[in-house]
Amino acid sequence: GGRPGVVVVASPSAWGVPEGVGFSSPGTDSVGLLPLCRESQVELREQIDNLATELCRINEDQKVALDLDPYVKKLLNARRRVVLVNNILQNAQERLRRLNHSVAKETARRRAMLDSGVYPPGSPSK
Numbered sequence: 610g611g612r613p614g615v616v617v618v619a620s621p622s623a624w625g626v627p628e629g630v631g632f633s634s635p636g637t638d639s640v641g642l643l644p645l646c647r648e649s650q651v652e653l654r655e656q657i658d659n660l661a662t663e664l665c666r667i668n669e670d671q672k673v674a675l676d677l678d679p680y681v682k683k684l685l686n687a688r689r690r691v692v693l694v695n696n697i698l699q700n701a702q703e704r705l706r707r708l709n710h711s712v713a714k715e716t717a718r719r720r721a722m723l724d725s726g727v728y729p730p731g732s733p734s735k
Contacts, residue, residue: 650695
């Protein structure tokens with residue numbers, strides 16, 4: 610089990626998903642999940658920023674020399690990865706939105722053709 614409040618972020622390639630391959634499968638509503646995931650990434654980034662700021666403040670206030678710089682650097686590296694994942698999610702959401710729009714447009718076009726009784730060449734007729 611993980612610690613409460615800690616979110617582990619992995620890149621799509623870490624899951625074995627090749628670049629450019631969608632995360633959705635038929636019957637899943639991944640379009641609805643992406644905004645929630647992006648929101649979670651933003652919250653995580655803010656928590657990392659707050660923790661890095663707090664570590665810097667603690668480091669400045671310490672009477673004993675305590676080197677927190679390596680930990681701050683690790684936090685900033687984690688923040689960079691969170692921003693990267695958020696950008697990936699944002700791009701995936703936009704691609705899914707465009708794909709969804711194209712599918713809806715094509716579906717409407719085909720429905721109109723069927724309703725009008727006009728069939729494209731090569732399609733089975735009634």
